[in-house]
Amino acid sequence: MDRILLKNVDVPNIHDIDVYMAHGGYISLDKAFAMDPKDVLEEVKRSGLRGRGGAWFPAGMKWQFCVEVPKFPKYLIANADEGEPGTFKDRPFLETDPHQLIEGMIVSAYAIGASGGYIYLRGEYPDGYRTLNTAIKQAYDRNLLGKNIKGTDFSFDLTVHRGAGAYICGEASALIESLEGKRGQFRVRPPYMATHGAFAMPTVVNNVETLVNVSHIINHGADWWGSIGTKESPGPKVFGISGHLNRPGLYEEAMGVTLRELIYERGGGIRGGKKLKGVIPGGVSTSMLTPDFLDMKMDVKSLQDAGSAIGSGALMVMDEDTCIVHIVWRAMAFFQHESCGRCTPCREGTDWMLQILARMENGGGRMEDLDILADVCHTIHHNCFCPLGEGAVMPVLSSLKYFRHEYEEHIKAGKCPKGLRARVRH
């Protein structure tokens, strides 16, 4: 597939508005402004665009809910928190080709009727902060942002808001709490964001990649865009592939590319000619899979059928020398640290699991620990307000399903067979 979203990432100075415009940038604004906002919304609905942030909710439907609420101002927020370990697919639109995101946001805001916009940016992307702010200033100077954009009745202001490094602030409602200057914690719904989002006003939160797709839909039409990928998961997708590969990196593919193509063609196969042990297909909160799934298509339904999820499209590849217990311990150290502390099962459960996994990796594991781990997972699952805890149990449950023998080997040997150790907090 020819690149669409990453087409210009290698163009020198594409972050500069003149270079961006010389490559066809901001054309979708003219097309969109010649249409009624309702028709822009219809076009996005018809394309079948689904959110690229992890939940894959239909973008047009989310916008429709917001449009129907007769309260103003409305807000559009680009979720650029990108906190899921393994995920780096939004980064090119924040650090290299920022006008593509700004253009997508302007068209989306026009369709929604939003007059205020925020890019909630991962605190650990300082280059993105500088690049985005320069790009926003350039867009204001050209009247592509601000009052009466390009002489129309439509006005839209855009601001970058930096996060402070909390994974939970990528969750849309915690993001809004943080944006409002409060502690980043999940908001119980209802009320929903369509009615009570940022500053209690109707709000749409979309992932960066979701918004980037919008100007391409308007430029080339929903039929063209929807013809890429699979019927239920259309469009192009940026996959971030990492781990034990010869060529890790970002690859833009049509949805439905197989796992085998991503690993062995795009990624150049496993480093050192080693065998594949397993993959984490969509970021660390998605269930691990084995090489038996190599011919699976990377789309929403196929991943669901496989008992996992496509998540953010962050594929992590593990070779035959990987210690699965070590990987799961490492993942749990992240979740335990990032649990916001609001729900007891998540706050306490991730800590208990961290301790058990560390003990097991360091040679003190017992067979009953395997049942305790599964039990803690079931206590967290469905008993927390937000999905962070549910994400935390996925590496544990899936590794117990596919790699239980590795846990048993640790317990029987009284040590990690690969000679690794887990760092223990005191």
Ligand SMILES: Cc1cc2nc3c(=O)[nH]c(=O)nc-3n(C[C@H](O)[C@H](O)[C@H](O)COP(=O)(O)O)c2cc1C
């Ligand atoms: C713990 C947690 C972290 C999340 N982090 C991100 C993130 O970094 N970026 C993102 O776009 N969505 C993230 N999400 C998903 C958002 O809540 C939300 O579904 C998404 O931003 C909606 O955009 P979309 O419909 O365009 O995918 C996260 C969800 C959870 C539960």
